[in-house]
Amino acid sequence: MKYLLPIFILCCEFTFAQKQDTRFNTKFYDAVDKWVVFDKKEGEQSYSLGFIYIDPQAGFTYNYESALQMQGSKVSKLPRLVNDSNIKVRLDRNTFDVLVLTPEQVKSLGLPAEPEWLATYKVNQDFIEARVGIGSAYNAAGASHHALPILQKAYEENPHYPGLEFELAYAYNATQSFYKAVIVLNRAIENDPSNFWYYRELGFSLKHLNNLPEAEKAYRKGFELSTERDQRAEMAINMAQSYFNTKDRVKFDEWKKLVEANADPDSMFMAYIKYFEENWAKPI
Numbered sequence: 001m002k003y004l005l006p007i008f009i010l011c012c013e014f015t016f017a018q019k020q021d022t023r024f025n026t027k028f029y030d031a032v033d034k035w036v037v038f039d040k041k042e043g044e045q046s047y048s049l050g051f052i053y054i055d056p057q058a059g060f061t062y063n064y065e066s067a068l069q070m071q072g073s074k075v076s077k078l079p080r081l082v083n084d085s086n087i088k089v090r091l092d093r094n095t096f097d098v099l100v101l102t103p104e105q106v107k108s109l110g111l112p113a114e115p116e117w118l119a120t121y122k123v124n125q126d127f128i129e130a131r132v133g134i135g136s137a138y139n140a141a142g143a144s145h146h147a148l149p150i151l152q153k154a155y156e157e158n159p160h161y162p163g164l165e166f167e168l169a170y171a172y173n174a175t176q177s178f179y180k181a182v183i184v185l186n187r188a189i190e191n192d193p194s195n196f197w198y199y200r201e202l203g204f205s206l207k208h209l210n211n212l213p214e215a216e217k218a219y220r221k222g223f224e225l226s227t228e229r230d231q232r233a234e235m236a237i238n239m240a241q242s243y244f245n246t247k248d249r250v251k252f253d254e255w256k257k258l259v260e261a262n263a264d265p266d267s268m269f270m271a272y273i274k275y276f277e278e279n280w281a282k283p284i
Contacts (some may be wrong), residue, residue: 016180024099028052028060028091029143033114035106036098037068037075045069046078051115052091052098056125060091060141067230075105093142128154132164139167144174155184160191169201173208181205196225203235207242212251215239223258233263237272244276245284254277 024039031052038048046067055061067078106113124130131154143281151168154161164190165188172181184200188195199222206215219235227234236258243252256273263269 003129024097026100027100027143028062028095028098029138029141029146031098031100032060033118034109035065035101035109036062037070037101038062038098039096042119047075049075049109053118054134054137055121055123056130056137058090059137060095062089062091064089064115073102073105073234075101077109077111092140094224098257122180128158128161128195132161132167134201135167135171136163139170141213142174144171147171148175165191166195166197166201169205173201173204176208178205178208182209194225196222196231199225200231207238212239212246213244216241222250230259233259233267233269236262237269240273240276244280247280249280 002012012150024037028036033053034051036050036052038050040047046069049066049068050062050064052060052062065077066080069076069078098270101109103113125134131150135143135147135151135154138144138150147167148171151164151171154164155168159165165184169181169184169188172178172184180203182205185198185205188198189202199218203218203222206212206218216239219239222235223232236255240252240255241250242257243255256276259269259273263273
């Protein structure tokens, strides 16, 4: 329990820091297997030094090494208060950008190019299970452009591997390759017609291809397969938005009712409904 506070503090630093130094301009997902530095908070004198890697099961992770002092390009480690602690922080799309140390800086700190413990996470990374996990981590981080080549190769080997088709379709949707997502999802549904997640992604793809009748069919099937109110509200708001854009009042009201039936009153879904109503008469 005594290490929960430092971990919490680190999480806060990485996601709620003030305006960053312009040297810190690398996305954490572009710094995999690198020694990195997180910017210091206002009023503090030291930075945070650590190593970023991907745990195929847990996602992007920052392994804290020590506090760091920087003067120009010169860097020096500060003694750790607790030497035997192992502090790891999971990173997400709200994480601030980092500074990647140069090989010369890494050497000057007496650090190896890669920590010995990293080998544990590299074992079996060629297995399809690990590659799907890594692709999923990139998707969750908002870096689907990195997920695509990993997932595409896995798909060529075993298209129906559990979780793969959803992650690949998600990556296609996130990179606006909606037609490719439809192809993957139609094949996925043929193989597993009761998988809710396929219909959720398919509705999103078809909506963005302006095929609203087919998007409705996919989302209605999603409603049949899921009782989760948040998922239902998300599908309904997507259709309501489409009919707001086309100014189809009848269809908008139909999906608006489904949003209201599934969304909490103070949710972002209801905020969107309020916006649509207030701006109905205005041009898009």
